[in-house]
Amino acid sequence: MNKVEKFLRGRFASALVAVIIGFAVAAVVLVAAGYDPIASFGALLSGAFGKPKYISNVFIKATPILLTGISVAFAFKTGLFNIGAEGQYILGTVLATVVGCSLNLPMPLQVPIVLLSGMVGGALLGAFVGWLKAKFGIHEVITSIMCNWITFYLCNFVVMSDAFHKPNSTSAVPVNPSSYTILFGMWKKSEAGKQFLAGIPWLREILLKTDLSAGFLIAVVVAVIISIVLKRTKLGYELRAVGLNRDAARFSGIAVERNIVLSMLISGAISGLAGALSITGTSPHTITLLAAMEGYGFNGMSVAFIAGCAPLGCIPASILFASLIYGGMSVQQAMGVPSDIINIMIGTIVFFTALPGIAPFFANKIQRRREAKELASSQGIERA
Amino acid sequence: MDNFILLLGITLMYSTPLVFGALGGVISERSGVTNIGIEGMMVIGAIAGAAGSYFTGNPWLGFLAAGVCGALVALLHAVASVSFAADQTISGVAINMLAPGLALFMCRQLFEGAAMTPIATKLPKILGEDGLAGTPFANLNVNVTTVIALLFTVIMWFVLYKTKWGLRVRAVGEHPAAADTLGINVYRVRYICVLVSGMLAGLGGASMTIAIISQFTQTAISGHGFIAMAAVIFGKWKPFGAYGACLLFGFTQALVILLGGGEFVIPSQILSMLPYVMTIIVLVIFVGRSVAPKADGIPYVKGSR
Numbered sequence: 082m083n084k085v086e087k088f089l090r091g092r093f094a095s096a097l098v099a100v101i102i103g104f105a106v107a108a109v110v111l112v113a114a115g116y117d118p119i120a121s122f123g124a125l126l127s128g129a130f131g132k133p134k135y136i137s138n139v140f141i142k143a144t145p146i147l148l149t150g151i152s153v154a155f156a157f158k159t160g161l162f163n164i165g166a167e168g169q170y171i172l173g174t175v176l177a178t179v180v181g182c183s184l185n186l187p188m189p190l191q192v193p194i195v196l197l198s199g200m201v202g203g204a205l206l207g208a209f210v211g212w213l214k215a216k217f218g219i220h221e222v223i224t225s226i227m228c229n230w231i232t233f234y235l236c237n238f239v240v241m242s243d244a245f246h247k248p249n250s251t252s253a254v255p256v257n258p259s260s261y262t263i264l265f266g267m268w269k270k271s272e273a274g275k276q277f278l279a280g281i282p283w284l285r286e287i288l289l290k291t292d293l294s295a296g297f298l299i300a301v302v303v304a305v306i307i308s309i310v311l312k313r314t315k316l317g318y319e320l321r322a323v324g325l326n327r328d329a330a331r332f333s334g335i336a337v338e339r340n341i342v343l344s345m346l347i348s349g350a351i352s353g354l355a356g357a358l359s360i361t362g363t364s365p366h367t368i369t370l371l372a373a374m375e376g377y378g379f380n381g382m383s384v385a386f387i388a389g390c391a392p393l394g395c396i397p398a399s400i401l402f403a404s405l406i407y408g409g410m411s412v413q414q415a416m417g418v419p420s421d422i423i424n425i426m427i428g429t430i431v432f433f434t435a436l437p438g439i440a441p442f443f444a445n446k447i448q449r450r451r452e453a454k455e456l457a458s459s460q461g462i463e464r465a
Numbered sequence: 466m467d468n469f470i471l472l473l474g475i476t477l478m479y480s481t482p483l484v485f486g487a488l489g490g491v492i493s494e495r496s497g498v499t500n501i502g503i504e505g506m507m508v509i510g511a512i513a514g515a516a517g518s519y520f521t522g523n524p525w526l527g528f529l530a531a532g533v534c535g536a537l538v539a540l541l542h543a544v545a546s547v548s549f550a551a552d553q554t555i556s557g558v559a560i561n562m563l564a565p566g567l568a569l570f571m572c573r574q575l576f577e578g579a580a581m582t583p584i585a586t587k588l589p590k591i592l593g594e595d596g597l598a599g600t601p602f603a604n605l606n607v608n609v610t611t612v613i614a615l616l617f618t619v620i621m622w623f624v625l626y627k628t629k630w631g632l633r634v635r636a637v638g639e640h641p642a643a644a645d646t647l648g649i650n651v652y653r654v655r656y657i658c659v660l661v662s663g664m665l666a667g668l669g670g671a672s673m674t675i676a677i678i679s680q681f682t683q684t685a686i687s688g689h690g691f692i693a694m695a696a697v698i699f700g701k702w703k704p705f706g707a708y709g710a711c712l713l714f715g716f717t718q719a720l721v722i723l724l725g726g727g728e729f730v731i732p733s734q735i736l737s738m739l740p741y742v743m744t745i746i747v748l749v750i751f752v753g754r755s756v757a758p759k760a761d762g763i764p765y766v767k768g769s770r
Contacts, residue, residue, distance in 0.1 A: 114574055162554060164691075219748045220755060223695040227741040230688065238734035373684055383562060386555045419578070421569040428563025435545055435555035 083451065089444035095434055096387055096394075098443070100401070103430035107422055114418075121416050128411025129404035133283040137291040141363060143403035144296035145170065148355030149381025150388065150395040151304050156348040157390045158311055160324030161211070161341065165225025166352040167378025168232040169206050171371075173199035173356020175236050178368045179245065181256025181360060191259040196357045203353015204346045206232065211345030215338035221345070229378070233371055240370050252369040262294045262361040294362030301396060303351060308392040320344050352378065380406075383427055387434045402427060467601055472719050474604030477611045478677060480715025482507070482686075484614040485669025486693030487700065487707035488621055489535075489662040494702055495625065496658035497638040497760040498546050501557025502538070504690025505564030506666035507673075510535040512568040514671025515681035516575060518585035524675050528588060528610075528668065535667015536660045538564055543659035547652050550764035561690070572681060581682040588676045610672035614708075617665065621704040634658060638758035641765040651765050666690065699748065701755050717743045 088094055108118035129139055149166040156163035163169075177199035184191060206228055213219045239245050245253040258266075268274040269288045278285035287293055311317040322330040323340045331337045355377065360366055384402055388394030409423035486503050493500040510531035518527030542560055545551040569580060576582055592606045625631035633654055636644040641651045673689070674681045692714060700706025717740035725733055 110570070114570070213745070213749065217749050218755070219745075220698045223698050223748065224745055226688070226691045226695050227744050230741045231738045234734045234737045238732060241732070241734065373687055379558075379561070382558050386552075386558060419570050419573040421566045421573065424562055424566025425570060426566075428559050428561075428566055430559075431562060432541065432545065432556060432559035435551040435553075435559060436549045437551065 083447070086444050086447050086451075089447070090441055094444075095437065096389070096398070099387065099430045099433035102433045103426045106429040107426040110422060110425060111418065116416060116418050121412050121418050121422075124412045124415040125405070125408040127408075128415070129408030133286045134290045135407070137287040137293045139400065139404045139407050140297045141292060141294065142407050143399040144294075144300050144362065145355040145359050145377045146380045146384050146402055147297070147300040147395055147399035148303060148358070149352050149378050150384030150399055151300070151307055151392050152348045152351035152355070152385075153378075153381050154385035154388060154390040154392055154395055155307050155311070155351065156344055157385060158324055159320040159340070159344040160327070161214075161221055161344055161348070163207070163210075163225065163345065163348045163352075164222050164382070165206065165210055165228050165378070166348070166381045167374055167376070168225065168229035169203035169349040169352035170356040170359075170377045170381075171229075171232040171236050171375075172202040172206050173353030174360050174368050175232070175239050175356075176202035176353070177260075177357035177360040178253055178256055179239065181260040182245065182254045182367070185257040185259060188259045191257070192262060192361065195256065195260045195361055196262075196354060199357020199360070200350040200353045203356065204350035207349015207352070208342050208346040210349075211342040214345075215341040229374070233374065236368055237370055240368055247367070252365060253367045255365060255367040256360060260361050261366065262296060262299075262358065264288070264293050264295060292363045294358070296358040296362040299354075299358065300399075303354065304392045304396055307347075307351070311392065316343075352381070355381075383431045386431055389434070468723060470601060471604050472716070472723060474607065475719035475722055476712060476715040477607045478715070479718040480711040481608065481611045481614050481676070482669045482673040482689055483693045483696060483711040483714060484618065484708055485610075485665050485672055486690050487696040487711050488614075488617055488704060489665035489669065490694055490697035491700070491702055491704055491707050492621060492625075492634070492658050492665070493662035494697060494761050495638045495758055496634050496655045497641060497758060497763065497765065498542075498655055498659050498662075499553040499557065499762040500539075500542065500659070500662055501554055501694065502542050502560030502564070502690075503557075503662075503666045503693050504686065504688070505557075505560040505562075506535045506538050506663045507670035507690045507693075508565045508568045508686045509538050510667030510670025511674040511686050512572055512582070512670075512681045513667065515582040515585045515674040515679075516571075518587075518675045519582055522586055524586045524588045527585065527675050528671050531667040531671030532664040533667070535670065536664040539659050539663020539666070542663070543656050546764060547655045547659065550766055553762050553764070568681075569683065582674075582680045584679050585675055587679045588672075608672070608676040610668075610676045613668075614672070618704050618708045625704065635758070637765075638760055641760050645765075645767065651767075655765070666693075669693070695744065698755050698757075699744070702758060713747065714740055714744065 111118040111121055128135065130136055149170055152166045153163050177195050180198040181195040184194065186194065210221050210224045210228060213224050214221045240253045247254045265274065265288060269278065278288060311321065319335045320340055322335055323337050327337055380402060384395050384398045388398040405423050405427060409420045412418050413420040486507055490500055490503055513534035514527040514531035517530035518524040521527065538560060542556055545556040546553040572580060572582060588609050590606045591609055591612055625634060633644065633649050637649060637651050637654045645651050670686055674685050678685060696707050696710035696714065699710035721736050721739050724731065725736055
């Protein structure tokens with residue numbers, strides 16, 4: 082087996098092939114619509130990575146979809162389709178805002194409490210869906226979709242409520258600054274900080290021009306923890322067993338119902354954390370009136386699937402998606418290409434990751450050619 | 466009495482796009498192919514219907530175009546999930562990402578960067594534009610799509626339960642290997658069902674953009690496909706079950722509108738939750754465990770066990 086073949090049978094090949102096809106399809110669409118694909122992709126690349134602040138923004142954009150991606154991936158590994166990450170995310174933002182603007186404790190207390198309240202919100206919503214499935218057998222997809230809309234309107238209700246509405250705006254009152262998870266938030270605006278940063282232009286650009294926060298680091302830690310839980314713990318084993326074969330799991334003494342609720346609870350908590358981190362990490366540090374679903378949960382599904390539902394795989398997948406989404410905005414500005422091309426691209430990528438046979442298909446071709454060659458040469462030897 | 470008529474009229478109006486979407490879900494899932502992509506197919510139908518009606522001036526051609534375009538998108542899903550044995554959930558999610566992107570891209574290309582189409586000619590109402598006007602029954606002059614949706618429900622019920630072809634579809638959805646041994650071409654049945662599913666979803670999208678409203682906008686289809694999907698499960702994968710689920714959903718939407726205009730002091734956001742809360746409650750009390758077609762979501766690979 083040569084190197085190319087080995088790679089094509091590996092775990093990353095399917096994702097890579099899908100990404101390449103995604104770009105190819107986008108190129109075809111662009112050409113058909115009369116745009117220059119090479120220049121457009123150039124604009125995409127420089128729009129995502131051209132300046133230090135762009136890179137920083139890519140990581141900021143990647144944070145929520147990395148977490149919702151882990152959330153969906155985790156549930157999927159345990160046999161549940163968490164289409165409700167969107168709602169759990171929204172509830173996370175709502176509770177984080179409510180708690181964050183009501184409390185004003187010292188930062189080391191405030192930040193964990195605000196993040197935890199977001200997690201609790203997501204976890205409760207997830208557990209509710211899991212409980213409905215375990216107790217009444219109601220499909221988690223229906224209840225999740227309903228819960229997405231219920232939290233959507235709940236968010237708007239809180240924004241417009243007398244207690245939390247910020248007058249003359251379409252948003253709620255922002256959380257107290259002690260809840261911020263922005264890196265070096267106080268220091269970077271102080272005189273000492275400004276002086277120090279003046280000597281390092283790229284760091285200055287990243288810190289002062291973007292809301293670089295601890296969010297992405299926290300998300301990476303979550304990815305590692307969830308990966309370990311799934312692979313190395315009894316809990317993870319039981320959860321996966323329920324996902325693979327519910328009846329066999331029950332037969333071997335695993336409490337299936339409890340595990341369904343638990344799985345949705347954990348999955349919901351991760352999405353809720355994503356929401357809380359959006360509030361604490363990025364301005365305007367509050368919830369605003371929603372006109373349509375923001376899509377963090379749905380983008381999380383894309384991230385999870387291109388990662389093959391491996392929590393650690395969600396890290397590169399989320400960066401890829403964030404760079405496409407963020408860079409896509411510059412494509413629109415620079416080339417006049419509708420940024421919707423990015424959704425076409427992401428859709429194509431996800432579509433081709435769904436085809437498990439696509440990379441091995443090429444591997445088989447190479448293998449056949451190699452075997453034919455070897456056969457021919459061995460016959461040659463025999464004849465000689 | 467007036468309120469009752471109004472309630473009925475709005476119920477029928479709101480439920481129509483959902484019925485098309487849900488019927489699409491039923492036919493696809495009964496053949497064993499999960500279709501999460503209904504939403505995306507509805508969006509494509511929505512733009513195709515509005516654009517088709519705008520350019521030809523004939524809403525029926527728009528309606529037709531919506532069905533064809535919906536089926537074309539469904540072809541992607543069929544190729545992936547039937548021929549390539551792909552994960553159907555992922556393929557559906559991909560279509561939900563791809564289709565709205567494509568719809569908006571096309572819209573901006575066709576209409577100089579606008580995210581909505583100009584006003585298109587609408588499909589007629591059953592009794593013409595002014596039928597019953599002035600009488601208390603004015604609100605019962607429903608869109609012609611409402612009748613078509615009911616008609617399709619009856620046809621699908623008849624085909625699924627009263628014809629040889631329907632029996633085949635159900636067999637393929639329950640036990641494809643057994644169906645295969647009896648000489649049924651599992652792949653062909655599934656291809657046809659998924660294509661019909663896309664066509665119906667496309668019609669559902671158009672029944673929003675050229676019957677209820679008269680143009681495509683970015684939010685014309687926002688979650689209708691997912692609600693339709695829920696209706697499929699709610700209706701236990703049966704045509705009339707799904708139809709009933711959509712009616713219930715349309716009814717709660719109508720209630721929201723009626724109560725919102727009344728003297729009740731419920732904030733509109735809380736009122737808007739009603740359809741979703743009610744669906745969960747009804748599921749808990751009346752429906753409960755729903756059993757999907759046995760082979761739903763499982764790719765069939767000939768010869769495998």
